Amino acid sequence: MKKSTQRRPTMTDIAKATGVSQSTVSLILNGAVGAKFSEGTRRNVLKAAQELGYQLPTRTTAPVAPGERNLIVYVADEISTSPHPVVNVDGARDAAWNNGCLLAVYSTHGNADIEQRVLHDALANPNVLGVIYATVYTRKVAVPAPLLKVPTVLLNCYSTDAVLSSVVPAEVTGGYTATEHLIAAGHRRIGFINGETWQDAAKDRLKGYRQALATADLPFDESLVRDGDWSSGKGYELTLSLMRVPNPPTAIFCGNDLTAIGAIEAVKQLGLRVPEDVSVIGYDDQEIARHTHPPLTTVVLPNYELGRWAVETLLQEEENRGAGAPFKRRTIKLDGPLIERGSVAPPRAGEPAPPARSAGDTLINILNE
Template sequence: MSKRVRMLDIARTAGVSQTTVSLVLNRVPNVRIAEDTRQRVFDAARELGYAPGPSLAEPTTSSLRRFGVLINEISAAYPIDLIEGLQTLADDQGVQLIIQVTGGLADREAAALETLRVLGVEGIIYASTFTAIVEPTTALSALPHVLLNCRRADGVGTAIVPAERAGGFLATRHLIERGCKRIATITGDPWQEATRARLHGYRHALRRAGLSVPEHFVRTGDWSHHSGDDSASQLFALSDSPDGIFCHNDKIARGAIAAARRLGVAIPEDVAIVGYDDREFAADLEPSLTSVTLPHAEMAERAMTVLLKGKAGLDRPLRRVHGRLIERASSSRQGAR
């Protein structure tokens, strides 16, 4: 059985980003992409034997089942994983996806839903780029739908979200099992759902192991390389500097690694570092970065599976999908002090 061609393969062949490939092949409207770039993507897809889902050029003539996708934005790696996961399962099941980018605006959501209703979709995937608590337009309730990477504050509806608390616990437990005793964390933006959940998992793992959680070991960041570098520099200056750091994403961890190298702090001998998201660059860092995966593709496939089942699939309000810890050199079990 031949290996399935993925959008990442097409992106490499065409010399464009995976985001561009997804936008072109899914024919996402209202996105400016040069015509020669579009053609390179189509040529690469044809050359590699990519088998896309049915074209939306003639939606009224298709007899296939149709489903809509509403997503607030497409501007980073994360939504591409969501969309590719949805598209992969849709292709396998022989159904049609119609993707609408709404900017998270209620009027654009309502207009997109009306368009999808006219096109005869059976259900909607309502997706968020970042894990969030959302307030969808009331028009969404008129169609079967699944919330992907988001949930409502009132708990209404079926939501598929990452198990962020479990991920924070997993990362911290790994450092504990490695032998670290003074474990710090550098968070993302404090207002975000993912930050609060990952921090909760960190604290729970430490308490469960009987370790203290000094408040000066909890540093607030903003998901950036700079905040990782700055926060780690402050941590390394402490008299009781940490021997383990759980960074809430890989960009923060990359900044922490940069600070350690600049200040002569050996990784992992002096400090072990764990990131989150398992971004493409994690394996290429020096040292390579241990990271917890963010299971966007699995979440998307789970959401699509639920929606395909119709009412029978919409029987559970909240489903959390767990990531995995990928151990690399930044926390290898040799050299703990």
């Protein structure tokens, strides 16, 4: 399966090299005032940036001329209900600032009336250069009519007629990467606990899982797939279910990190060990993935880079438009790297997972998403 590549080093690469979040990398490299990090963390991030050859773009220092358009309006349906949108905003804000622009962020809570008012008032500002229109879940959207009259890029969403350029995560590639990593470790019975299947992310991660199995000539076994809801509680419950099948998996790919946390707890509850008896891999690379026992191997959801690419695409299209250069709308799919930690190991000498003791009806108090 061919994967997309990014030639220049990114903040995601630095986060992977140092084991910190993309937001932490952004704050340190941008010299954020008031952000408190240990000297060791700061030093590691700066060293990794230097070794990878990463450089922040030169910021525009000249004063903005009267009437110059330098404001980018960022409209999101949700920001506070998930950790991901905030990192999208970080990437968009940094890209705007590094190109001499400011980012104004609005959250509509998915309310059509609020969205209409925001667009009406925000776009009345003569300094507006363009709009980033973002959604918390990757999905198809009906583009609001006002956005067809102003330069706009879609972030984490897309339109059927491709009337606007969009930047979305490469979820099929991510599902493939996670499953391929388990196969490379020697696993042949790989369970998959998905999220809510109506979401594009869940559908595409399942596609990636199936493609990786097919590429390795491994059969797809529907009995090893469970549909969850992205929560640790479901991850716990569905892992118990997977481990009760006659020939249980030796590894479990979880649709996100919270599900993986529940899976790890369930494996332990059954008297088994991660990764010695059962390997577990997550998706997203949330901050908590570094603090599980063992630390969680996971695939990065490149939220920071999605925000950055959205703004840079908007600015590039506006530059081409101003120069009269032709350009066509495009959909950019960004994949994130896999971060190896301690939750994946080869299966034991080609054996299936050892018998698990019954967990009965025991429930543990796990934080749900």
